[in-house]
Amino acid sequence: MKITIGKAPDNDLVADEAQVSRHHACLYRTDDGAYMLEDLQSTNGTFVNGVQIVRKRVTQADRICLGDAYETSLEAILKAGNDYSEEFARLKPVYDEYIREKIRIQSSNQFKTRLFQALPFAIPGIIGVLIGFAGKGSPTWFAVSLLITVCAPVIGIYFGARQSAKIPEQLQALTNQFKIDYVCPKCGTFLGEIPWESLKNKKHCPVPTCRARWSED
Numbered sequence: 001m002k003i004t005i006g007k008a009p010d011n012d013l014v015a016d017e018a019q020v021s022r023h024h025a026c027l028y029r030t031d032d033g034a035y036m037l038e039d040l041q042s043t044n045g046t047f048v049n050g051v052q053i054v055r056k057r058v059t060q061a062d063r064i065c066l067g068d069a070y071e072t073s074l075e076a077i078l079k080a081g082n083d084y085s086e087e088f089a090r091l092k093p094v095y096d097e098y099i100r101e102k103i104r105i106q107s108s109n110q111f112k113t114r115l116f117q118a119l120p121f122a123i124p125g126i127i128g129v130l131i132g133f134a135g136k137g138s139p140t141w142f143a144v145s146l147l148i149t150v151c152a153p154v155i156g157i158y159f160g161a162r163q164s165a166k167i168p169e170q171l172q173a174l175t176n177q178f179k180i181d182y183v184c185p186k187c188g189t190f191l192g193e194i195p196w197e198s199l200k201n202k203k204h205c206p207v208p209t210c211r212a213r214w215s216e217d
């Protein structure tokens with residue numbers, strides 16, 4: 001994509017300044033992702049950090065001047081061209097982390113839930129055997145053993161149910177944060193649970209009025 005700068009209204013960045021030519025300069029991205037600023041044979045020249053250029057790689061740190069008076073920056077030019085590719089790239093780890101965390105919550109809870117539910121069924125058997133040895137057929141010990149056998153699964157199921165109830169709570173908190181972080185860098189609209197790669201292939205913000213771009217057209 002090419003972003004044009006100049007005094008004419010058909011430029012992406014319109015610079016209404018006497019020393020700026022109608023189509024003064026343009027910015028584009030090279031194959032290796034660098035930004036190249038090019039002078040379009042302007043009357044008063046294009047300068048990077050005070051040095052006149054014809055074509056030069058520029059970064060966020062460079063001071064860009066059109067003629068003597070009009071100063072701008074790479075960031076300002078990119079914003080004028082609706083190029084949000086750098087900000088968009090930072091959303092990839094946000095999406096990856098969300099998916100990783102979601103799977104972690106679900107699997108760890110499933111394990112704990114099953115553990116809580118399974119343990120009580122195993123414990124009474126063990127206790128029953130121990131009490132059988134210790135009590136030597138005493139009716140009191142037999143009653144205690146029976147009570148544990150009945151109660152333990154109930155308690156286990158209760159804790160298991162409580163554990164599984166935590167899943168929606170934790171997932172809700174995770175989703176809420178994701179909705180704050182996974183947004184269009186320009187208009188702030190939540191991008192949905194759409195994988196980052198799919199959004200990248202769409203090349204621009206799904207909101208038609210936003211016009212933010214994050215990949216070559």
Ligand SMILES: [Zn+2]
Nearest residue numbers: 184187205210
């Ligand atoms: Zn947007």
